[in-house]
Amino acid sequence: MSKHPAWRDTIIAVVVLIIVLVIPLLHRSPAFEDFIIRLSAMALFATSLNLLVGNTGMVSFGHGMFYGFGAYAFALTMQMTELSLPVAAVIAVVATAFAALCVGAICVRLSTEYFAFITLAVQMLFYSIIISWQSLTGGDQGLRGGIPRREFFGFELESQLHLYQFCAIVGVLGLLALRHISVSPFGQTLRMIRDNEDRASFLGIVLWRARLSAFTIAGAFAGLGGVLAALFVSGAYPEFADWPNSGQAIFAVMLGGIHSFLGPVVGGMILLALNDLVTRYTEYHGLILGIVILIFAVGLRRGVLDFIKLIRLGRAR
Amino acid sequence: MTRTRKPGLSRRSTLALMGAGAATFAAPWVARADSKKLMIGMQSILSGPIALLGTSSRNALLMEQDRINAAGGFLGRQIEFVFRDSKGQPQEAARLARELVNTNGCELLVDAEASSGAFAVQEVVRSLGVPCIHTNSETSSLTADPKIRAPTAFRVARQGVHDAVAGSIYLSGYANTNKINKWATCAPDYAYGRDTTAQYLEFFKKFKPDIEIVTEAWPKLGQPDFTEVITKLIQAKPQALFTLLYAGDLSAFVNQGNIYALFAQMKVATPNVDYPVLAAIKNLPAGIQSATRYLETFPDTPANKAFGEAYLKRWKERPTNWSWQNTVAMQFYEAAIKKANSLDGKALAAALTGLKINTPFGVDGTITMRDDHTTINYAIGWGQTTPKPPFIVDVKPSDWGKIIEYETEWKKQQKYI
Numbered sequence: 001m002s003k004h005p006a007w008r009d010t011i012i013a014v015v016v017l018i019i020v021l022v023i024p025l026l027h028r029s030p031a032f033e034d035f036i037i038r039l040s041a042m043a044l045f046a047t048s049l050n051l052l053v054g055n056t057g058m059v060s061f062g063h064g065m066f067y068g069f070g071a072y073a074f075a076l077t078m079q080m081t082e083l084s085l086p087v088a089a090v091i092a093v094v095a096t097a098f099a100a101l102c103v104g105a106i107c108v109r110l111s112t113e114y115f116a117f118i119t120l121a122v123q124m125l126f127y128s129i130i131i132s133w134q135s136l137t138g139g140d141q142g143l144r145g146g147i148p149r150r151e152f153f154g155f156e157l158e159s160q161l162h163l164y165q166f167c168a169i170v171g172v173l174g175l176l177a178l179r180h181i182s183v184s185p186f187g188q189t190l191r192m193i194r195d196n197e198d199r200a201s202f203l204g205i206v207l208w209r210a211r212l213s214a215f216t217i218a219g220a221f222a223g224l225g226g227v228l229a230a231l232f233v234s235g236a237y238p239e240f241a242d243w244p245n246s247g248q249a250i251f252a253v254m255l256g257g258i259h260s261f262l263g264p265v266v267g268g269m270i271l272l273a274l275n276d277l278v279t280r281y282t283e284y285h286g287l288i289l290g291i292v293i294l295i296f297a298v299g300l301r302r303g304v305l306d307f308i309k310l311i312r313l314g315r316a317r
Numbered sequence: 318m319t320r321t322r323k324p325g326l327s328r329r330s331t332l333a334l335m336g337a338g339a340a341t342f343a344a345p346w347v348a349r350a351d352s353k354k355l356m357i358g359m360q361s362i363l364s365g366p367i368a369l370l371g372t373s374s375r376n377a378l379l380m381e382q383d384r385i386n387a388a389g390g391f392l393g394r395q396i397e398f399v400f401r402d403s404k405g406q407p408q409e410a411a412r413l414a415r416e417l418v419n420t421n422g423c424e425l426l427v428d429a430e431a432s433s434g435a436f437a438v439q440e441v442v443r444s445l446g447v448p449c450i451h452t453n454s455e456t457s458s459l460t461a462d463p464k465i466r467a468p469t470a471f472r473v474a475r476q477g478v479h480d481a482v483a484g485s486i487y488l489s490g491y492a493n494t495n496k497i498n499k500w501a502t503c504a505p506d507y508a509y510g511r512d513t514t515a516q517y518l519e520f521f522k523k524f525k526p527d528i529e530i531v532t533e534a535w536p537k538l539g540q541p542d543f544t545e546v547i548t549k550l551i552q553a554k555p556q557a558l559f560t561l562l563y564a565g566d567l568s569a570f571v572n573q574g575n576i577y578a579l580f581a582q583m584k585v586a587t588p589n590v591d592y593p594v595l596a597a598i599k600n601l602p603a604g605i606q607s608a609t610r611y612l613e614t615f616p617d618t619p620a621n622k623a624f625g626e627a628y629l630k631r632w633k634e635r636p637t638n639w640s641w642q643n644t645v646a647m648q649f650y651e652a653a654i655k656k657a658n659s660l661d662g663k664a665l666a667a668a669l670t671g672l673k674i675n676t677p678f679g680v681d682g683t684i685t686m687r688d689d690h691t692t693i694n695y696a697i698g699w700g701q702t703t704p705k706p707p708f709i710v711d712v713k714p715s716d717w718g719k720i721i722e723y724e725t726e727w728k729k730q731q732k733y734i
Binding site for chain 2: 031279
């Protein structure tokens with residue numbers, strides 16, 4: 001292990017960010033740019049879920065609600081106020097964190113199975129509220145009218161290039177923050193709770209407090225992913241907060257690897273690329289996606305990065 | 318020297334995998350560079366329970382593709398559609414619209430999404446500035462609300478407010494003739510059902526102030542069993558029922574209603590009868606008051622009949638309302654491109670605004686694209702069902718003068734103008 005893992009991670013993040021930002025200066029490809037914008041949202045969404053699933057052992061089926069909450073909070077703030085875009089984004093993330101804190105306060109003390117059920121139940125409740133509160137959310141037609149893209153620090157997000165740069169920066173910085181949380185003493189504590197909660201408890205760790213903190217942080221980052229998604233589609237839709245969207249994040253985590261920090265990012269890439277490719281050729285996309293997931297589940301029995309890690313460990317021995 | 322095979326992925330297989338991946342991702346870009354054809358993107362719901370929306374739109378567009386190419390294409394270029402399935406998800410609809418333009422190199426868009434998808438596509442069109450015609454969204458605000466209207470996006474589809482005015486005028490006359498005051502309503506429990514029912518009732522009460530709504534039923538979309546809805550309606554003893562159920566829900570409701578003799582106990586009115594619905598109903602009761610979404614015999618012209626027959630011959634099924642709307646969208650593109658001599662978004666928008674075309678689906682053989690980017694003068698009529706073809710008879714065309722008069726009043730109420 002490196003002497004200064006925090007610096008190593010930061011340097012990797014900066015290098016990746018520079019590469020991503022330089023690519024459009026050398027060659028413009030709107031399709032690639034769209035892919036990175038969507039991946040930024042998906043990566044934050046799935047990696048934040050993995051903070052719960054992989055790090056803490058809390059399988060949440062309702063994570064999509066925070067993704068949707070972030071998208072709606074941001075879009076509504078932009079539509080109803082004259083605040084600048086970064087301020088609206090911060091408000092959306094803080095509001096989502098508060099929502100996650102409230103939901104977490106109910107859920108985190110429950111055992112694994114009931115925790116999973118109750119997160120799903122709360123998500124369905126939140127989804128129903130979006131559908132029913134038509135005057136605010138636009139109901140099942142979504143929040144229409146577009147999101148005003150007020151200029152800030154020279155960023156004009158009407159421009160595809162600026163939107164790409166903004167999403168790439170937010171995505172990479174968000175992932176870096178999640179990485180630091182994951183390897184911090186707090187992250188180690190979460191892993192200890194996952195592996196042996198009794199031992200963690202005997203060591204004086206207040207389990208519910210640590211879990212609630214993890215749940216709130218994960219919710220906030222999912223909300224940040226929702227902000228990027230709202231910018232991409234210029235609106236917010238109830239599907240963001242519906243259970244199939246939570247399923248997407250779970251698939252991304254499982255496909256990429258639950259025990260690797262970048263696993264959900266790789267899983268998200270696979271899911272998005274699969275969706276984009278398969279829908280070009282067939283209407284039976286669900287069938288193809290099911291087969292691919294089956295291959296991973298039955299064939300590799302783990303996510304891609306976990307599989308590669310296993311092979312490298314095998315070689316080292 | 319012997320070489321042992323190490324476990325795991327070899328360098329060669331890794332390179333092969335990367336190569337295959339790169340080739341797969343590069344394919345669309347290569348295809349784009351290779352093509353001189355004019356690509357037109359079409360997105361809709363092509364899978365799931367309401368796939369008929371997309372498939373009957375696609376069928377019509379393929380017929381138009383053949384016709385236009387046989388006539389020399391657009392600006393001398395042959396046209397080719399790229400079809401994509403949004404699965405009815407608005408965020409996927411937005412993504413696809415961008416992909417069609419950015420990756421597939423589509424220069425024109427035909428957005429055949431249902432309303433929620435159409436609103437998502439509208440925002441993408443606004444930011445890309447690409448020409449787009451929405452062909453299936455009936456929600457009036459898409460083009461009526463100036464905040465939502467986009468400079469290069471137009472709508473070629475029937476509109477909720479037009480249908481509500483036309484239907485209310487017809488039904489108030491029918492209610493007066495038959496002395497019907499007690500009504501029940503039954504509509505799917507989501508925005509379309511609730512909003513459109515409210516809009517119909519608003520106009521209905523304007524034309525016949527003494528109506529009374531004795532019960533309302535809100536079944537879920539795609540609900541398989543309507544027993545509780547049917548018994549609720551029968552128990553309320555209305556003189557007539559107004560329903561906005563559509564597609565499979567409407568045929569299931571009529572089939573199940575027949576078992577309870579619902580149609581013998583009350584008059585029924587619906588604006589949503591289409592050929593595939595009729596095909597799915599086992600015993601179509603006579604005398605349901607029905608609007609014509611698409612009917613070969615209305616307008617009763619050789620051109621309209623020829624369209625219906627050609628569609629039936631090619632696809633072995635009859636066209637839907639969505640089929641004619643997509644056909645007219647291509648007719649508008651054809652006329653506008655000829656007029657503008659360009660594919661540029663702004664030039665086409667200028668050409669489309671106020672454009673009047675000859676088409677079999679206009680009430681007088683023409684349809685006009687109004688300056689608020691939506692069509693008027695398409696065929697709207699009301700008649701009554703009969704169990705055998707032509708299925709709807711005694712069709713009375715709606716008065717477009719009245720429709721526009723009350724639409725303008727509604728737009729003022731909504732502060733759109």
